Amino acid sequence: MKPVYLNIKISAGAQKTALKGKLSNGTLKISIAAPPEKGKANAALIKFLASHFHVAPQRISIERGANNPLKLIKIVYD
DSSP, X not given: OOOEEEEEEXXXXXXXXEEEEEOTTSOEEXXXXXXXXXXXXXXXXXXXXXXXXTOOGGGEEEXXXXXXXXXXXXXXXX
């Protein structure tokens, strides 16, 4: 099966992790409660997406933007 790619803009250090909406270009906006340090926000994002899309965290990867609020996420389904 082909992977699904998502453009995501995160806001790290928020009060809670939640899907906040969508930008006009289709990019998803997500607030992340974890701080943007030492990969904590990226790990929290992957955990949130895994729960939201009902896939194992190992099936989600950050393809682009690991050190940037704008990220390209790859999700591989069975």
